[in-house]
Amino acid sequence: MRVAVAAAPLPGLSAGAVADLVRRAWLGRRGADALDVRAVSDAAAVPYATSGVQGMLGATTQVDVPGAAGRRFAWVGADRVVLDYTRSPAAPAGTAGTAAIGRDLAWAARRRPREIVAVLSSFAAIGDLGAGMVGSLSGRPLPRSWTPGLPLPSDMAGRIAAARRVLRPSHLTVFTGGPQRLLGPTGLARAWTRRGMAPALAQEMERALGEASAAMAAASADADAQMGGDLLGAEDLVRGPYAGAGGGAAFGLRIVGARVLPVREAVAVALEGWASQADLCLYVSGAVGESPPGGLDAAVACAARRAVPLVLVCDSASLQRSELARLGLNGVYEIRPGRAFDDAPETPATAAGMAGALTDAVARVAGTWGWE
Numbered sequence: 001m002r003v004a005v006a007a008a009p010l011p012g013l014s015a016g017a018v019a020d021l022v023r024r025a026w027l028g029r030r031g032a033d034a035l036d037v038r039a040v041s042d043a044a045a046v047p048y049a050t051s052g053v054q055g056m057l058g059a060t061t062q063v064d065v066p067g068a069a070g071r072r073f074a075w076v077g078a079d080r081v082v083l084d085y086t087r088s089p090a091a092p093a094g095t096a097g098t099a100a101i102g103r104d105l106a107w108a109a110r111r112r113p114r115e116i117v118a119v120l121s122s123f124a125a126i127g128d129l130g131a132g133m134v135g136s137l138s139g140r141p142l143p144r145s146w147t148p149g150l151p152l153p154s155d156m157a158g159r160i161a162a163a164r165r166v167l168r169p170s171h172l173t174v175f176t177g178g179p180q181r182l183l184g185p186t187g188l189a190r191a192w193t194r195r196g197m198a199p200a201l202a203q204e205m206e207r208a209l210g211e212a213s214a215a216m217a218a219a220s221a222d223a224d225a226q227m228g229g230d231l232l233g234a235e236d237l238v239r240g241p242y243a244g245a246g247g248g249a250a251f252g253l254r255i256v257g258a259r260v261l262p263v264r265e266a267v268a269v270a271l272e273g274w275a276s277q278a279d280l281c282l283y284v285s286g287a288v289g290e291s292p293p294g295g296l297d298a299a300v301a302c303a304a305r306r307a308v309p310l311v312l313v314c315d316s317a318s319l320q321r322s323e324l325a326r327l328g329l330n331g332v333y334e335i336r337p338g339r340a341f342d343d344a345p346e347t348p349a350t351a352a353g354m355a356g357a358l359t360d361a362v363a364r365v366a367g368t369w370g371w372e
């Protein structure tokens with residue numbers, strides 16, 4: 001039997017470690033099978049692990065980001081620098097949160113890589129829409145007290161133009177787990193009401209985000225004029241499907257010239273030819289909540305093209321059985337059943353049990369789906 005496995009990080013385990021454990025667990029149960037195991041990423045916040053985008057893109061050397069507040073790392077390789085913000089803490093009030101991103105980008109640009117990659121969770125604490133990032137990247141920081149709802153500095157267009165120049169000639173790419181709009185029924189404020197934010201506060205936040213994003217989009221158009229070109233064209237920056245990713249940081253990164261893409265596009269490249277000879281495909285990911293894992297769509301497409309069954313092995317899931325066909329899945333196995341409904345935080349002790357639980361889950365799948 002030929003089995004194709006895509007392995008994303010799990011709590012306490014890198015994608016590479018997950019891949020190794022799956023291989024050992026499967027072959028321990030079915031030693032004659034042939035496995036094609038590839039490390040992928042869902043561009044999600046994973047406790048005690050990175051997002052996995054670094055390894056998937058070949059940026060495997062970890063380096064310190066000098067001058068960072070606290071200790072932060074980047075990953076370099078394949079003419080890329082990867083900055084992972086999926087596990088960044090909740091954004092503080094004012095511009096302090098994304099100002100750090102701007103400093104990181106300026107450091108990365110000085111290395112002159114072909115590409116700088118930033119990784120954002122699709123959902124995160126609401127921040128300053130990247131205004132602090134624009135300021136620190138341009139070398140003209142905004143006041144730390146600035147928040148959405150306050151007037152932008154009069155020379156914001158100049159700051160945006162200067163920030164774009166700092167990044168040249170590198171290309172800036174942002175990967176995020178999936179859609180997160182900035183405003184409206186599927187926007188950030190509405191998403192936070194589902195997590196307990198008071199409706200009155202959410203309505204106020206929606207209004208502030210709307211005013212600030214319109215002002216920043218106008219400043220971006222002015223920056224285009226200053227630079228003698230039209231960098232972003234007629235794109236509706238405010239209403240883009242990923243503008244709210246990273247708590248709105250994706251919006252600011254788009255203004256300085258980033259491509260903002262769903263991580264499934266990178267996963268699709270990593271999985272080229274993955275299912276071509278397979279009898280079974282396996283996708284391993286973290287907890288599955290309201291949205292499917294960021295890279296799962298790419299695996300579904302690969303399996304569907306070859307009419308190969310696809311099984312999801314996830315940390316835990318709140319999926320109903322009726323949803324399996326809609327997602328293109330032939331089965332779901334939970335590594336830690338019920339964890340999706342447990343509010344207890346992940347700790348080093350609970351994450352330490354993941355390796356054993358994953359081994360047991362993979363052995364169950366091997367025993368169920370084997371043909372001999």
